[in-house]
Amino acid sequence: MTPRIALIAHDKKKDDMIALAGEYADFLRRCTLTATGTTGGRLVAELGLPVERKHSGPFGGDLQIGALLVEGQVDAVIFLRDPMTPQPHEPDINALVRACDVHNVACATNVATAHLVLSQLEAAMAAA
Numbered sequence: 322m323t324p325r326i327a328l329i330a331h332d333k334k335k336d337d338m339i340a341l342a343g344e345y346a347d348f349l350r351r352c353t354l355t356a357t358g359t360t361g362g363r364l365v366a367e368l369g370l371p372v373e374r375k376h377s378g379p380f381g382g383d384l385q386i387g388a389l390l391v392e393g394q395v396d397a398v399i400f401l402r403d404p405m406t407p408q409p410h411e412p413d414i415n416a417l418v419r420a421c422d423v424h425n426v427a428c429a430t431n432v433a434t435a436h437l438v439l440s441q442l443e444a445a446m447a448a449a
């Protein structure tokens with residue numbers, strides 16, 4: 322089955338997301354990708370990844386991805402959060418991470434964990 326992956330990064334983590342996605346670009350190109358608005362815009366513009374873009378996070382994008390996840394349409398979330406900057410939509414962020422826990426969906430909130438999740442999904446695809 323094609324992995325369905327959500328990619329989200331706060332502003333100060335967007336360069337990390339681009340670097341991470343660049344490393345896995347060949348794999349991610351074969352996945353079904355969704356992203357919040359600005360993150361998705363950069364993934365499309367800088368890496369040419371096929372991303373379905375939702376609204377920007379502060380305008381409900383995290384909630385849109387959370388709703389998809391609740392409907393069983395997301396297999397893993399890469400959510401590079403900025404732990405040092407207050408976000409106006411903190412409740413939305415918490416709701417998305419909580420939805421991952423409620424529905425037992427893998428949720429990587431830092432680059433180290435994201436590598437583990439993506440490399441595992443890539444290996445599983447190669448073995449299939």
Ligand SMILES: O=C(CO)COP(=O)(O)O
Binds near residue numbers: 330332356361
């Ligand atoms: O705010 C975000 C996640 O909480 C990310 O939204 P953008 O990708 O639109 O910047």
